[in-house]
Amino acid sequence: MATSLSNVFLKGIAARSLSRPLNGLFYCTRYSNTVSNDSDTHDDFKPGNKLEGSGICLSNVIEQDVKDNPVMVYMKGVPDFPQCGFSSLAVRVLKHYDVPISARNILEDPELKNAVKAFSNWPTFPQIFIKGEFIGGSDIILNMQQTGELKEKLKDITSKQ
Amino acid sequence: MSSRGASALLSRASRIRSKLQTALEATVLEVDDVSYQHAGHAAVKGSSDKETHFNVKIVSPKFEGQSLVKRHRLVYDLLAEELQSGLHALSIVAKTLHETNPNK
Numbered sequence: 001m002a003t004s005l006s007n008v009f010l011k012g013i014a015a016r017s018l019s020r021p022l023n024g025l026f027y028c029t030r031y032s033n034t035v036s037n038d039s040d041t042h043d044d045f046k047p048g049n050k051l052e053g054s055g056i057c058l059s060n061v062i063e064q065d066v067k068d069n070p071v072m073v074y075m076k077g078v079p080d081f082p083q084c085g086f087s088s089l090a091v092r093v094l095k096h097y098d099v100p101i102s103a104r105n106i107l108e109d110p111e112l113k114n115a116v117k118a119f120s121n122w123p124t125f126p127q128i129f130i131k132g133e134f135i136g137g138s139d140i141i142l143n144m145q146q147t148g149e150l151k152e153k154l155k156d157i158t159s160k161q
Numbered sequence: 162m163s164s165r166g167a168s169a170l171l172s173r174a175s176r177i178r179s180k181l182q183t184a185l186e187a188t189v190l191e192v193d194d195v196s197y198q199h200a201g202h203a204a205v206k207g208s209s210d211k212e213t214h215f216n217v218k219i220v221s222p223k224f225e226g227q228s229l230v231k232r233h234r235l236v237y238d239l240l241a242e243e244l245q246s247g248l249h250a251l252s253i254v255a256k257t258l259h260e261t262n263p264n265k
Contacts, residue, residue, distance in 0.1 A: 086252075123237050124244075124250060134230065140230065140233065144229075
């Protein structure tokens with residue numbers, strides 16, 4: 001039951017099917033993003049276009065995400081199909097605990113990727129938020145699992161199930 | 162600080178080591194290029210730069226009293242230039258000397 005509900009919730013978030021469209025929710029116009037021709041720079045670190053304009057609205061999306069979802073992950077791919085070893089590791093760690101994992105695939109939206117980096121002041125992915133607090137990447141969450149800190153932080157979430 | 166021209170002659174591993182050692186006065190500094198492990202990573206195909214993935218282990222007094230997030234952020238800030246010029250991923254172990262001493 002819990003697992004089934006969690007999966008439904010997860011797919012909803014991962015597929016970005018929010019109850020209302022993003023632009024309706026936050027009253028902003030979506031900007032199209034031009035593709036950088038700098039092939040040497042990995043997508044994570046290409047300069048963001050129109051970041052200032054889109055950042056204002058997207059930072060509200062992110063703020064809402066981390067507030068509404070007790071465990072929120074911005075990752076490459078989705079929890080059931082990670083597209084990067086580090087994102088995969090983070091999800092595997094979190095799946096040890098009985099908590100719903102909400103996620104957004106930053107590979108689908110370069111503007112979202114840049115907005116998340118600016119929001120947390122953190123340059124890489126995955127990025128994990130628990131109960132509204134920025135936790136860090138896969139290194140940190142693995143370390144927290146080993147020290148027992150992660151179980152402590154997640155116990156309230158589990159008990160609410 | 163080396164000039165831009167000189168920087169271009171050094172490998173990324175050397176630049177990373179130099180920046181971290183200078184800023185953190187590390188008692189232990191290990192910089193391992195593990196790019197070969199990610200050679201098939203779709204995201205880095207086409208990149209002409211081969212030095213994309215590194216593991217770093219740092220023991221430094223600068224980490225005293227700092228949370229893990231602050232330590233990692235400090236390291237990322239020091240390597241911001243590398244992250245913007247082809248460094249794809251960084252695994253970080255950041256400890257104080259006290260934390261590495263098994264006898265406590």
